Structure formats: structure tokens, C-alpha cells
Amino acid sequence: MFILFGMPIAQIMLFGFAITNEINNVKIAILDKSKDKETEKIINKISASKYFHIEQQISSENQIKAIFEKGKIKAVLLFENHFIKNLQAQKQAKVQIITDASDPNTANTITNYTNAILQNYIQENNKIKTENYQIDTQTQLYYNPELKGVFTFVPGVMTVILMLVSAMMTSISITKEKELGTMEVLLVSPLNPLQVILGKVFPYIFLSIINATVIVILGVFVFGMPVQGSVFLLAFESFLFIITALSLGILISTVAQSQQTAMMLSLMGLMLPIIILSGFIFPISSMPLPLQIISNIIPAKWFIIIIKAIMLKGAGIAIIWKETLILIGMTLFFILLSIKNYKIRLE
Amino acid sequence: MSIQVENISKSYPKTLAVSDISFEVKEGELFGLIGPDGAGKTTLFRILTTVLLADEGKATVAGLDVIQDYKEIRKNIGYMPGKFSLYQDLTITENLNFFATIFGTTLEENYDLIKEIYIQIEPFKNRRAGALSGGMKQKLALCCALIHKPKILFLDEPTTGVDPVSRKEFWEMLKRLQKKGITILVSTPYMDEAALCDRIALIQKGQILKIDSPENIVSHYNKTIYKVRTKNKHQLILDLKKYPSHYSAFAFGEHVHYIDQNIHFDPTELEKYLKEQLHSEIDIAVAKTSIEDVFMDFTMLNQ
Structure with a gap:
């Protein structure tokens, strides 16, 4: 009896809450080589979103492999050197999104969400300053570059x-x-x-x-x-x-x-x-x-x-x-x- | 004493299965627990075979306590549960070998004990146990229970669902096993089998009504039983129950067994009464008392 009546309740709750391919509070790390005003703004924007939680700041690319192996952090956001300078001089700066693609779905979603936040930031920025900046994002997938399911x-x-x-x-x-x-x-x-x-x-x-x-x-x-x-x-x-x-x-x-x-x-x-x-x-x-x-x-x-x-x-x-x-x-x-x-x- | 039961009680959440039962089984005895379904026979068997704990009371099997020495008891008894409990998808030989291995022995070692039974089922030794007839299943189960040469054999309703011929054979086997010195505790709902035991306990609703040898039980019974027959048996029972001095009336084969309250009962008066009730072909005679008569009487008193 318990199974008969309890199951539908448990199922609907589980499916309703758990079964979503959205991401929430994904733990990411930041590798900010530039550490300037603009990157700080972007980082704040990302950390303000409910999708990401910035778990740690790292200082070198060598650490990426180690933190992915631990499995807690799903993505690393890498800002290039002289980010603000490039943005002002060349109207373009580079951000690299490095994801742990051992779970291809999550990796994909993370990339898309990050891109969206970056684009949103640029749009707002361009509107205020009436400039035409661009952020060039590069995606790098660890472990499963072809995103094989x-x-x-x-x-x-x-x-x-x-x-x-x-x-x-x-x-x-x-x-x-x-x-x-x-x-x-x-x-x-x-x-x-x-x-x-x-x-x-x-x-x-x-x-x-x-x-x-x-x-x-x-x-x-x-x-x-x-x-x-x-x-x-x-x-x-x-x-x-x-x-x-x-x-x-x-x-x-x-x-x-x-x-x-x-x-x-x-x-x-x-x-x-x-x-x-x-x-x-x-x-x-x-x-x-x-x-x-x-x-x-x-x-x-x-x-x-x-x-x-x-x-x-x-x-x-x-x-x-x-x-x-x-x-x-x-x-x-x-x-x-x-x-x-x-x-x-x-x- | 082979089995000693003292004031054993056991109840399940909703029913009282066994209530304050005491009895003893002597060594080498063939002891029968006789009673209808639901009388508490299986519960008692499970308590004695150490698979169930009694709520109250003490019991020993082969001098060993059923609670403390359960491991030792399990080595010394053979148990055949009421439900067929062998591996249905193993063949006769495989089942025998399996149980022999469990008890740390081999089929050959105790072959002489089971030989007489085994040769009856040997022609089918490669047949799966599930595909055997009721009688053969019971013979196989008996073989499996005997394979380790137990001192005491517990047989819970071994002949239920078995044809009359196989039942007779089965009891003959039990008699032979008894001669080999094995104590046997057997339960059955069939009254006719009771007469084949050395002593019996009549059990009903978890209580023992009487313990004695079948002969004593019958000979100590002091009421006279009349077997009555007329054309319409169903109406006869109803009418007999309306007879003022009636004590009991129940169907027994093609007759109705009738007991009167009055010691100086006169059958001719009953005949007259039955004629008044429009019965024909009336036949009244004194019947030989059987265990069933005694059991019915005790049951009635118990209710």
C-alpha cells in the first residue's frame, strides 16, 4: 500500500526537482592573468548569477589538470594577459572556457551559459560607452573533446x-x-x-x-x-x-x-x-x-x-x-x- | 525421554497458535499429533525443530534445549515440513546429494537406511522433483530427511495430499524406521492414521485434549455410539439433533454416528421417533468406537 501510494508522490517530486538539465551553482574556478577592472566586473557578474559558484582562484594553467581530477570543479574561466588593454586597443579580448567534459551535457550547458553572460556584459558595456568591444571566447573540453554521450x-x-x-x-x-x-x-x-x-x-x-x-x-x-x-x-x-x-x-x-x-x-x-x-x-x-x-x-x-x-x-x-x-x-x-x-x- | 515439552505457548499477532502444551515422547516411540488444520501442529513442530521461538515454556529434544542448544539439535534431527520443501528444479538424485552434502555425509554412507524407500523412487531418479506425483514427492522428502541418520524424525503432515495407497505405504515405512530405533513425531489430520501410532495426542485450537495410546483412548471411552442410517442422510442429522435426549450426531461415512445423553437409551424409541419424522429404511446399530468419535466428542466438550 505504501509503495502504491508513496511511489507516485516520490516520483513526481524527484522528476520535478532533479530531472532538469539546467545547471545551478556549478562550481568553477577563475584563472585571471590580467586582474584588471574589466575582468573583475565580469567575474562579479558571473559570481552574481545563480548558475555559477566561484570556488577558487588559481594562478597558473598547470593547476587546471589537478583540480579537474578532483572532480569538484567543472569549469575554469581563463582571462588572458592584458585583458583591458586588448579590449581598449584592439576592441577585442580573449576568454577561454575550459570545461570538464566527462559529463558532456553539463559541459555544454556551462559553455552556453558563460557565453551568454559574457555577451550580455559586452552588450551592456557597448550601450553605455557606445563602443564596439568584443570578447572572443574559446572553448576547451577536457577528457571528452568530442562531447561523446x-x-x-x-x-x-x-x-x-x-x-x-x-x-x-x-x-x-x-x-x-x-x-x-x-x-x-x-x-x-x-x-x-x-x-x-x-x-x-x-x-x-x-x-x-x-x-x-x-x-x-x-x-x-x-x-x-x-x-x-x-x-x-x-x-x-x-x-x-x-x-x-x-x-x-x-x-x-x-x-x-x-x-x-x-x-x-x-x-x-x-x-x-x-x-x-x-x-x-x-x-x-x-x-x-x-x-x-x-x-x-x-x-x-x-x-x-x-x-x-x-x-x-x-x-x-x-x-x-x-x-x-x-x-x-x-x-x-x-x-x-x-x-x-x-x-x-x-x- | 526423546522429546520433552513443558508448558509451551506461542501466539502470533492475531491468533493463539499453541497454548500451554506439555507432553513427552519416549525413545523409539512413534508419536502422533492428531488434529484438524489450524490446531497448532505446525507451530509446535517449528518450535521443536528450533526454527521458531516459543513465547513461554521449555522444550528439549534428545535431551538438548531447543533454544540454547539449537545448533546441536539441528545435527541430530530430520525434519520434513508440511509444505514440500525440496528444490523443485533439481532431480531426485541431485536433491539427495545436496542434502547429504549439507549434513556432511554421502548418499552411500546411509544408503541402507533409505534403501527401501529409495528403490521405489529410483526409476525416476533423473526426474525433477517438481514433476513428481504427491506420493513420490513425500517419499523423496522422507529420504532427504533421513539421509544423515537422524535420531529423531519430525514429520509434519507427511500424508496430506497423498493417495490412499501411498499413504498406507508411507506408514509402513514409518513402522520400519521405528524398528531401526528412530524416534518419530508425526502429525496428521487423518484420524484413521492415528491408530497406527504408539501414542497420540489429540490437539485442537492449540490445546491438547488427550494423550494416550489409540487403543486406550478408544477403550476408555465410556459412551455408546450408534450408527444410524436412513434414506435421507442430511435430514436425518437435522432430526437427530432435534431428538430431546440427543448428545451428538455427525456424519461418519455413509452412517450418522449418534450418541444419547441417557445411559439407558432404547434404540427402538429412536426408531419410532424417526418414523414419525417420515424417515424410511431406518437402520440403527451399535458402532465400534473409533478415534474420530472420541475426537469429535472432545472437540465438542472443548467448545
Whole structure:
């Protein structure tokens, strides 16, 4: 009943708020080589808009790669040397918009919005001073210069499939035993709970590993997805995520009494949040704050960050250790909760 | 004592399943729990097989406490739940091997114990369990429950949904297992099977009405039962219930079993009454008391 009536409410709220391709408070950095009156005005204008939040000022191009690898800052605005001088002397000055295109949609939107702000600024300026200045913007896309959509959906699909196979199938196969009554016989046997669960989970570990490998291979060879970072790290992180998903599946099976409940729980409780809140389709940074906070408890979010960082940015463990730790923490939490919830007896 | 139950109670959120039950099962005994559906038999089985916790009371199985020593108990008992609980998509052999492995043994090791049962289903050994007939499913389940040579066997309604011939065979098997020293606790809703147990407990609405051997239960019953037959059975029951000194009347096969309150009951007077009620082909005779008669009487008193 709760699912029947609660779902439409949850869905409409989620879709209404989260599902927008607009950007909001995107974190950007400024590299202002000129530091003059005009650039200051432009920066103020940008920072005044609700679309951008200026997170930091950097001083050299060398820092750009490092801040993109961290993944927090999505774009860098670079003002050339002698900006005001060029503007006055040549009536034209250059601004470079460098975006992190591992999420092509956001990158595109950022570029468009920045352009619009710059144009708006020039127009206002020209009207007042009756001059004919121009700002020449150059766009540079990091990681995904061709803005290929496949770069987002390969990690996304991989996450969804791993969740589906690991969490949903595990929970269904365990609850099936409860439904058929075989769980009762297994309980009245010398097998301990760990053996029963491991036995149920083992095949799905293999299945998931094969699935993950196939997706990565297809992504690389069919869609030209790069693997910039270490393949071993990628394999390790994928394995970690498989374990996370499996432990979620076990947790669901300790709560659900029937296959149907397990399926509903997996679909509603796992699939939807993954698709909507993990940043797979809709950028997290432009969601309202409550949803951004909720997105933190979704393991898929962290996994998507991790594999994008490894595949597109060539990040090593030094950069993604935080996300990895979060996943490990979540997995441990789910396993502990499952052990606590697992019943050595029937209800 | 093989099984000892002391004041066990268990209730579910809305129903009282078992209420203050106590009984004992001796070693090597074939003990029957007899009662209709919903009497609390399955709940009692689950408590004794350690998969359910009782609200109150104490129980030991093979001298081990069902709560503290559940792990040890689980090694020593064979349990066949009322619902068919084997893997439907595994074959007979696969199921047997699976359960043998779980209990850390092999099919060969205890083959002599299950041999007689196994040879009956052996022709179908490569058939999936889900595709077996009711009787064969039960035989397979019994094999699986016996595979680790348990000391005590718990059989929850093993013959429900099984044809009469297979039921008879099944009970013969139980008798043979009993001779091999296995204590058996079996439940059944069929009164005719009760007579095959060493001792039985009549159970209804979570309470035990009577515990004794089937013979004693029948011979200690002091009321005389008459079997009455007329052309119209349905009307007969209604009319018998209107007879002033009637105690009980219920359908029993093609007869109606009738008990009168009066010890000096005279069948000819009843015949006269029935004639007045326009019954024809009236036949009244003293019936042999059966477990079912006793059970019906106890049930009535209990209500």
C-alpha cells in the first residue's frame, strides 16, 4: 500500500526537482592573468548569477589538470594577459572556457551559459560607452573533446547492470528459498547462516564480474571509451562495487519475505535512485540541496565518480581514495546490518 | 525421554497458535499429533525443530534445549515440513546429494537406511522433483530427511495430499524406521492414521485434549455410539439433533454416528421417533468406537 501510494508522490517530486538539465551553482574556478577592472566586473557578474559558484582562484594553467581530477570543479574561466588593454586597443579580448567534459551535457550547458553572460556584459558595456568591444571566447573540453554521450552512459549502464544483477538477483534468489520453504529445511541443518548466504551469493559474484568486463570491453572497443587509468584499479573498484551491491541484496533479502517484495524493494529502492540521483543522467550539482544530500547515501554515485575518474581522467588511487573509502564503509555497514538482521529462525 | 515439552505457548499477532502444551515422547516411540488444520501442529513442530521461538515454556529434544542448544539439535534431527520443501528444479538424485552434502555425509554412507524407500523412487531418479506425483514427492522428502541418520524424525503432515495407497505405504515405512530405533513425531489430520501410532495426542485450537495410546483412548471411552442410517442422510442429522435426549450426531461415512445423553437409551424409541419424522429404511446399530468419535466428542466438550 505504501509503495502504491508513496511511489507516485516520490516520483513526481524527484522528476520535478532533479530531472532538469539546467545547471545551478556549478562550481568553477577563475584563472585571471590580467586582474584588471574589466575582468573583475565580469567575474562579479558571473559570481552574481545563480548558475555559477566561484570556488577558487588559481594562478597558473598547470593547476587546471589537478583540480579537474578532483572532480569538484567543472569549469575554469581563463582571462588572458592584458585583458583591458586588448579590449581598449584592439576592441577585442580573449576568454577561454575550459570545461570538464566527462559529463558532456553539463559541459555544454556551462559553455552556453558563460557565453551568454559574457555577451550580455559586452552588450551592456557597448550601450553605455557606445563602443564596439568584443570578447572572443574559446572553448576547451577536457577528457571528452568530442562531447561523446557514450562516455557518461557506459559508466552509468555498468552501474545499473551491476546493481541489477548483484542486488536484485541475490535478494530474489534468497527470498525464493523462503517462499518455497527450502529455507526452513536449510535452517534445520548444521549449515550456518554464512555458508547459506555465501552459497547463494557466489554465482552472482561471477556473473557480475563477467558483466562488468563485457561492458568495459564493449565500451572501449565499440564506442572508443578510453581507459586512461590503471585497469587493475578499475577492476578492483568494480569488484568493490559488486560486493557493495551484493551486500545490499542480502540486506533486502533479510527484510523481504517474498520474491515480489524483494523485487519491488530492489526496483524502487535501488534502481530508481541510481538512475535519478547518482548523476548518471542528471547532474547532481544542479539538484536542489536536499536531493544533493540524499545523493550522498547512494553507493552508485560514488562508483560513477570513481570509474569516470579512472577511465576518463586517468586518476589513480591517490585521487579517488576518498570515494573508495566511502564505498568500503557502506559495504561494511550493509554487511553488518545484514548479519544483525539475519534470522537463524523463522519469523 | 526423546522429546520433552513443558508448558509451551506461542501466539502470533492475531491468533493463539499453541497454548500451554506439555507432553513427552519416549525413545523409539512413534508419536502422533492428531488434529484438524489450524490446531497448532505446525507451530509446535517449528518450535521443536528450533526454527521458531516459543513465547513461554521449555522444550528439549534428545535431551538438548531447543533454544540454547539449537545448533546441536539441528545435527541430530530430520525434519520434513508440511509444505514440500525440496528444490523443485533439481532431480531426485541431485536433491539427495545436496542434502547429504549439507549434513556432511554421502548418499552411500546411509544408503541402507533409505534403501527401501529409495528403490521405489529410483526409476525416476533423473526426474525433477517438481514433476513428481504427491506420493513420490513425500517419499523423496522422507529420504532427504533421513539421509544423515537422524535420531529423531519430525514429520509434519507427511500424508496430506497423498493417495490412499501411498499413504498406507508411507506408514509402513514409518513402522520400519521405528524398528531401526528412530524416534518419530508425526502429525496428521487423518484420524484413521492415528491408530497406527504408539501414542497420540489429540490437539485442537492449540490445546491438547488427550494423550494416550489409540487403543486406550478408544477403550476408555465410556459412551455408546450408534450408527444410524436412513434414506435421507442430511435430514436425518437435522432430526437427530432435534431428538430431546440427543448428545451428538455427525456424519461418519455413509452412517450418522449418534450418541444419547441417557445411559439407558432404547434404540427402538429412536426408531419410532424417526418414523414419525417420515424417515424410511431406518437402520440403527451399535458402532465400534473409533478415534474420530472420541475426537469429535472432545472437540465438542472443548467448545
